[in-house]
Every structure is written in structure tokens, then in C-alpha cells.
Amino acid sequence: MIDNKNFFLEDEHGGDLLEAQKKYKDVSEWIDLSSGINPHPYKDFKLAKSIYNSLPSGQAIRELLSAAAVYYKLKDDSSIIAYQGAQGLINIFPYIFSEIKKKKVQVYYPTYIEHYKSWVNAGYTIKLIDSFEKEIDPSGITIIVNPNNPDGKLFNKDALIVLQNRIQEKNGLLIIDESFMDPTPDEKFNYSIEKKNLIIIRSFGKFFGLPGLRLGFAFGDHKYINQISNFIGPWPISSSSIDIALKAMSDIQWIKQTINQLEILSKDMELTLNAINIPIIGGTLLFKLVKFEDAGKIHNLLAKDGIWTRKFIYNNNWLRLGIPKDRVELNYLFNSMQNILK
Known part of the structure; x- marks a missing residue:
């Protein structure tokens, strides 16, 4: 058990891609896997132009x-x-x-x-x-x-x-x-x-x-x-x-289809990580937590390849990866990690 460790106060979040863009200026395109957000957002809506003209009722x-x-x-x-x-x-x-x-x-x-x-x-x-x-x-x-x-x-x-x-x-x-x-x-x-x-x-x-x-x-x-x-x-x-x-x-249909889609994407990601012997500690249908001897180094090398991930100040063996949105992103992640681990 650990009590009142200051490193929890010092840890950083994923999701701030602008910080990655500032630090890795040579990277022109990014795959953001740092936040654990569904990569296929709900889009079936239209907002009236007057929606902000009055307070919510x-x-x-x-x-x-x-x-x-x-x-x-x-x-x-x-x-x-x-x-x-x-x-x-x-x-x-x-x-x-x-x-x-x-x-x-x-x-x-x-x-x-x-x-x-x-x-x-x-x-x-x-x-x-x-x-x-x-x-x-x-x-x-x-x-x-x-x-x-x-x-x-x-x-x-x-x-x-x-x-x-x-x-x-x-x-x-x-x-x-x-x-x-x-x-x-x-x-x-x-x-x-x-x-x-x-x-x-x-x-x-x-x-x-x-x-x-x-x-x-x-x-x-x-x-x-x-x-x-x-x-x-x-x-x-x-x-x-x-x-x-x-x-x-x-939107019941979208919800059911999205859960099914995330199950498929999650399984594909697990198979891909297993194929290059990357230990999966755990995860959900929206992210996977993986283990490396020096996760901070892997985080940095992936960033140079345009892949932004979530590292942890309090555990340098952990890296959290959001679910890639499609096979193209997953293959890019696979190739990048395979090259890094050679």
C-alpha cells in the first residue's frame, strides 16, 4: 500500500496532441492513441443555428x-x-x-x-x-x-x-x-x-x-x-x-453496432500485439495497457513515428494504447512497434 505519493500529482494525461506536435516538429501526421476515446464518434445529428440564442430549458x-x-x-x-x-x-x-x-x-x-x-x-x-x-x-x-x-x-x-x-x-x-x-x-x-x-x-x-x-x-x-x-x-x-x-x-441501433465494432477492433489489436510478443496487462474495448522494460523510451520512439500514446510517470513499464480506428492504423502501429523492437 502507498500513502500520499506526490508522483500522482505530477502525472500527465493523454489526449493533448498539441503538446506532441510542439515537441516532435518533424512529424506531419499523427495517430492519437493516447486518450481511450472511441475512434468512431457519433455523427448522426444536426444543430440548429439558433441553438445558442437562449438558455437550455x-x-x-x-x-x-x-x-x-x-x-x-x-x-x-x-x-x-x-x-x-x-x-x-x-x-x-x-x-x-x-x-x-x-x-x-x-x-x-x-x-x-x-x-x-x-x-x-x-x-x-x-x-x-x-x-x-x-x-x-x-x-x-x-x-x-x-x-x-x-x-x-x-x-x-x-x-x-x-x-x-x-x-x-x-x-x-x-x-x-x-x-x-x-x-x-x-x-x-x-x-x-x-x-x-x-x-x-x-x-x-x-x-x-x-x-x-x-x-x-x-x-x-x-x-x-x-x-x-x-x-x-x-x-x-x-x-x-x-x-x-x-x-x-x-439511438439503440448505433449503440449495438458500435459495441460490436469495438469488440472486433479490440480483438484485432490484441492479436496484433500478441503477434510481436508485447505483453498485455489489461484493458477495455477502448484501450489496452501494455508492458515494456522502458515504456518511456518506446513512447518517445512511437511519437517520432507519429503515434501518440499514454505513458505514466509513476510506472515506467506501462504504456496505454487507445484502439486504432481501422486496419490501416493498426498495421502502421504493428510495423512501427516491430521496427522499434528489432
């Missing part, structure tokens, strides 16, 4: 939340809110729940570093845990990313229910970040309104390939969702986010 927001509740298979009386991305929710949580200010914050690691940063920056002391069966204090705040980022670990659903029951009994708070869950909906936490002391975070942009919309959702215990709603105010998301997400989350 309460009715429009309610319609989106109803569509999201159906998409996430929630019951009609479930509490759900929308905000500016899953990251936006992660940022504000430490400042909302004032009654738990003195409680321990426990984050399952290694994981998405912003869960650590947001609470540390708000003045909390963080305990990093690698097992929630025994290590946690159920009266505190426990944060789990499922599937986990960056290794894609899926937690046992029954074990999570046992954990939630323990936390509810001790009046703690369980936060489950399911930002990468959309391609594997059968693995989601089986939420019902009887389950208290629980918040589940979902990301819209990752699966639908539209991270620039900055849209995320949270649902769970009415007490906490109501506090979040009061904190974020009456117009938490844009009119364009509402219009696009309302259509996308209701």
Missing part, C-alpha cells in the same frame, strides 16, 4: 435526464444529474459534501489520477488502497474506478454489492466511476434506489466519441445527488450537449 434538461436514465437502465424514481463531463464531477465532489469533511478518503489504485488530485487539492488526506475487501474504513469515502483506468480491471459485481452494504451500514460514501463501462453494460453496478450512500459517475464522451461536448452524469443516493444538483445550479450543461446526447443515447 428545464424541459430539455429533464428530457435528457429521462433518456439517460433509460440508457443506464435506471428506474423512474432514480436520482440523476448531468454536468460538464465526468471530470467536472470529479473536480467538484470534494467541495460539496461538507458533512463528510473529516472522513477518510480511500482511493483504489493505481487508477485515474484525478480522483486522487481533486481530493488532495481540496485539503483531504488520501489513503491509497489495493484491496477493498479488508483495507477500507467503511465509514469513510471510498472511490473505485470500474472498469479501472489504466489496467481495465473489472471488479466482481457481488463483491461491490457487499462493499456497498458495508459502507451503507457505517454511513460512509462509495463513489464508483464507470466512465469506461458503456461498451460492457452487463458489467455495471446493479443500482437500485434502495442502495444508499452511493454515487455512480458515467461519461458520455468516451463511448460516443465526443469528449469535446464535456458531458457526464451522476446517479445514486437522492441525498447526495440533490446536493450536487443544488451546487451546480440551473444550467449545468450546454444546449448542444442536450440535443446531441438526447439523440445519441436513444
Whole structure:
């Protein structure tokens, strides 16, 4: 177990291709595999030119939340809110729940570093845990990313229910970040309104390939969702986010086809990496975590070939690769890695 390691505060994100372009000026074309975003975004929408001429209506927001509740298979009386991305929710949580200010914050690691940063920056002391069966204090705040980022670990659903029951009994708070869950909906936490002391975070942009919309959702215990709603105010998301997400989350055919497409792309990537003996530590249908003796060196050499990947300051053996959008990109990745590893 590791407590309060500063390297989590120093780690960098993927997705900022401009930084790569500044550093590797000789590269003219890029394949961005750094962020774990669906490379085939939802495109079946048109925005009216007047969409930004007025504030989002309460009715429009309610319609989106109803569509999201159906998409996430929630019951009609479930509490759900929308905000500016899953990251936006992660940022504000430490400042909302004032009654738990003195409680321990426990984050399952290694994981998405912003869960650590947001609470540390708000003045909390963080305990990093690698097992929630025994290590946690159920009266505190426990944060789990499922599937986990960056290794894609899926937690046992029954074990999570046992954990939630323990936390509810001790009046703690369980936060489950399911930002990468959309391609594997059968693995989601089986939420019902009887389950208290629980918040589940979902990301819209990752699966639908539209991270620039900055849209995320949270649902769970009415007490906490109501506090979040009061904190974020009456117009938490844009009119364009509402219009696009309302259509996308209701497009059942596109959703099914996209899951199938990602399954094929993911399998092809696994076969390609196996063919050149690159160890796959884990992953999801949107990214793979691979292992090298010096991942930082491989990251740099791939960048010189125009492939941008995600490295980790806290583990120089890890490299995360998003799913290439087609066989052309996958073959280019294969050839580049094969040449590097000769």
C-alpha cells in the first residue's frame, strides 16, 4: 500500500496532441492513441443555428435526464444529474459534501489520477488502497474506478454489492466511476434506489466519441445527488450537449453496432500485439495497457513515428494504447512497434 505519493500529482494525461506536435516538429501526421476515446464518434445529428440564442430549458434538461436514465437502465424514481463531463464531477465532489469533511478518503489504485488530485487539492488526506475487501474504513469515502483506468480491471459485481452494504451500514460514501463501462453494460453496478450512500459517475464522451461536448452524469443516493444538483445550479450543461446526447443515447441501433465494432477492433489489436510478443496487462474495448522494460523510451520512439500514446510517470513499464480506428492504423502501429523492437 502507498500513502500520499506526490508522483500522482505530477502525472500527465493523454489526449493533448498539441503538446506532441510542439515537441516532435518533424512529424506531419499523427495517430492519437493516447486518450481511450472511441475512434468512431457519433455523427448522426444536426444543430440548429439558433441553438445558442437562449438558455437550455428545464424541459430539455429533464428530457435528457429521462433518456439517460433509460440508457443506464435506471428506474423512474432514480436520482440523476448531468454536468460538464465526468471530470467536472470529479473536480467538484470534494467541495460539496461538507458533512463528510473529516472522513477518510480511500482511493483504489493505481487508477485515474484525478480522483486522487481533486481530493488532495481540496485539503483531504488520501489513503491509497489495493484491496477493498479488508483495507477500507467503511465509514469513510471510498472511490473505485470500474472498469479501472489504466489496467481495465473489472471488479466482481457481488463483491461491490457487499462493499456497498458495508459502507451503507457505517454511513460512509462509495463513489464508483464507470466512465469506461458503456461498451460492457452487463458489467455495471446493479443500482437500485434502495442502495444508499452511493454515487455512480458515467461519461458520455468516451463511448460516443465526443469528449469535446464535456458531458457526464451522476446517479445514486437522492441525498447526495440533490446536493450536487443544488451546487451546480440551473444550467449545468450546454444546449448542444442536450440535443446531441438526447439523440445519441436513444439511438439503440448505433449503440449495438458500435459495441460490436469495438469488440472486433479490440480483438484485432490484441492479436496484433500478441503477434510481436508485447505483453498485455489489461484493458477495455477502448484501450489496452501494455508492458515494456522502458515504456518511456518506446513512447518517445512511437511519437517520432507519429503515434501518440499514454505513458505514466509513476510506472515506467506501462504504456496505454487507445484502439486504432481501422486496419490501416493498426498495421502502421504493428510495423512501427516491430521496427522499434528489432
